[in-house]
Amino acid sequence: MNPALAVDARGVTKTFGSVRAVDDISVQVAAGEVYGVLGPNGAGKTTFLRMLFGLIRPDSGTIRVFGRTWDEAGVEVLDGVAGFIESPRFYPYLTGRANLAGLTLLDGGTPPGLLEEVLDVVEMSDRADQLVGGYSYGMRQRLGVAASLLREPRLLVLDEPANGLDPAGIRDMRALVKRLAGRGLTVLLSSHDMEEVEEICDNVTIMTRGTVAFHGSIAELRTRAPDPGHALATTDDDRALALGAEHPRISVTRDPEGALAVTGPPAAVSSYVGALVRADVGLLAFTPAHTPLEALFFMLTDDPTHQSLHRPDRVRVAAR
Structure with a gap:
């Protein structure tokens, strides 16, 4: 006691x-x-x-x-x-x-x-x-x-x-x-x-x-807490998926509702976002899927x- x-x-x-x-x-x-x-x-x-x-x-x-x-x-x-x-x-x-x-x-x-x-x-x-x-x-x-x-x-x-x-x-x-x-x-x-x-x-x-x-x-x-990943919305999601395949340290997938989800080390995700900008793929939203503790x-x-x-x-x- x-x-x-x-x-x-x-x-x-x-x-x-x-x-x-x-x-x-x-x-x-x-x-x-x-x-x-x-x-x-x-x-x-x-x-x-x-x-x-x-x-x-x-x-x-x-x-x-x-x-x-x-x-x-x-x-x-x-x-x-x-x-x-x-x-x-x-x-x-x-x-x-x-x-x-x-x-x-x-x-x-x-x-x-x-x-x-x-x-x-x-x-x-x-x-x-x-x-x-x-x-x-x-x-x-x-x-x-x-x-x-x-x-x-x-x-x-x-x-x-x-x-x-x-x-x-x-x-x-x-x-x-x-x-x-x-x-x-x-x-x-x-x-x-x-x-x-x-x-x-x-x-x-x-x-x-x-x-x-x-x-x-x-x-x-x-x-x-793990990396929660990010929800991504762009002006060209198909192009965003293709660019994701060129960045082996990250994963870009569609969720069941068709939205894009990005996971990976912060530096690799940042590099990927830079590639989207250089490819003239407009970013409409890029937000944490959950806070780390929620994840x-x-x-x-x-x-x-x-x-x-x-x-x-x-x-x-x-x-x-």
Whole structure:
């Protein structure tokens, strides 16, 4: 047991009938960091978070939260923990403030002024007296974070907090998580969006088909990212393909939709682009097919034969 860990999950497995939703995973979250559990839908992220909250029990393995397990401490495991799984729910016929006030009563009350403080933190003070039924999806997500903060947690757990939000809502949610992290709160969030995790997380576990494909820091993940290739559009794609065949260090191919894709070492790609210009082939677009981390994410999660980058014998404790 490591007292520096907010979450210490080891060898956790959960099956539902013939489906192994989580298969022998280990996740360590240091106090004070923002940690991402990343993976496509169905990877096992929400199942793992449900086990952390005690909503379901693992078949094997141990989950400690601030050093406590459900078998040892029961519901006291959740002392200092707050958050929501999937989407938070509220009474639509009550105002945001009334919903939060009701939750404080269920929790035994809160210090004076805390309700107003959390509304300010999530930037909902000016909408708190409106009915929740009129809130946008993003506002309900932020109200869910406010409800969580009423417990004055040390660990905040968020399941896909930006899922279903429009671009402005995604921006606001990411900014909110950054502000909370700046206050010293430990944040554990799940996501299927590599960009979201890259922007706000210190460390990440990538899951696929219930297993761990990668553990480590975002910085370490960047060092393993492959060349993502580029999408190319020209005024003469046939000529561009022919010129590509004259540059053996690169590959120029058509994707299933007919667009051109270019991959190869940066110097060779640059030389190829120069050849297009000299041949009077106009460049209409030349953009990365994916960011490098997106490319690695898809490589790890789309290909079932790809070797995991997870090293199970290495327990990492990383502080912010």
